[in-house]
């Protein structure tokens with residue numbers, strides 16, 4: 001049977017031909033590549049990929065199908081999906097269906113048979129950029145025109161599009177020790193799970209939550225979640241982070257949450273050329289001197305001095321973690337207020353568990369502060 005043709009056009013005109021994968025249609029977003037050899041289900045359902053068309057560099061995707069446990073949220077968030085060679089069949093003891101069917105059911109337009117190595121090299125050289133994928137229109141020039149009309153990721157304010165409309169609670173496993181108010185800017189399920197394993201009850205709260213509401217919940221600490229978009233637009237959460245620090249309430253943030261703490265401390269953020277997305281990025285924890293292999297998904301970073309301490313409105317702060325591939329700031333630690341963050345993903349999902357100790361550090365911080 002002849003497969004349906006599909007077309008991928010980058011905003012600089014570079015064009016790739018392939019076959020329709022997932023839903024039939026047309027989609028747009030920022031083209032980014034993920035180097036994970038595993039974890040495609042977690043990638044697809046990570047809200048931080050909202051408005052991004054993900055290119056998987058691993059050549060074969062889909063071989064373990066989709067299961068009922070690995071979703072990081074209640075839907076697929078990627079705007080589109082690009083793979084080299086989708087598995088024709090799937091096999092796993094947990095599998096409940098195929099990747100092709102999941103994408104089709106959720107209306108996610110994909111393309112397969114693409115030379116993903118050439119596409120990735122192009123994005124590495126030219127940077128992440130807007131892209132269009134179509135399996136309904138083979139007019140490349142028309143598609144290119146529509147790509148160029150799409151919004152840029154720089155300046156995109158997306159928290160409200162992914163945050164929970166209503167608060168919900170994830171109970172502690174076993175004995176309850178602490179209560180955490182988690183500001184949902186695109187949270188992944190594995191964060192409250194990692195906290196629950198430390199006796200933490202997590203209230204997941206909408207993006208616009210105030211300090212007064214957090215106090216009403218009797219929270220021992222505040223968590224700022226990962227999430228999509230440009231951190232330069234997150235003025236509301238930045239103000240909340242300042243209020244939390246002024247009140248000396250323990251604060252932990254991951255990824256977007258780290259960028260928010262950076263801004264609250266007076267640092268800027270900037271867009272990386274092509275970002276870090278994968279599950280084997282080496283990071284140095286400067287407080288212990290240990291190197292950990294970590295999961296990343298970020299296109300922006302905090303602009304903070306790598307060496308020495310910086311004096312801020314909230315006291316001294318230092319860069320606690322650095323990416324060993326490119327010296328990008330991967331963590332911040334406040335010395336005079338109980339706040340710290342990492343730019344990468346200790347919750348893994350998908351990825352290694354080297355950085356799981358950070359959830360212990362958060363629990364210790366709550367314990368010391370109690």
Ligand SMILES: NC(=O)CC[C@H](N)C(=O)O
Pocket residue numbers: 048225226227228229230231254255256257297298299300301
């Ligand atoms: N996973 C995240 O929290 C991503 C944060 C931010 N949107 C970035 O791309 O840098």
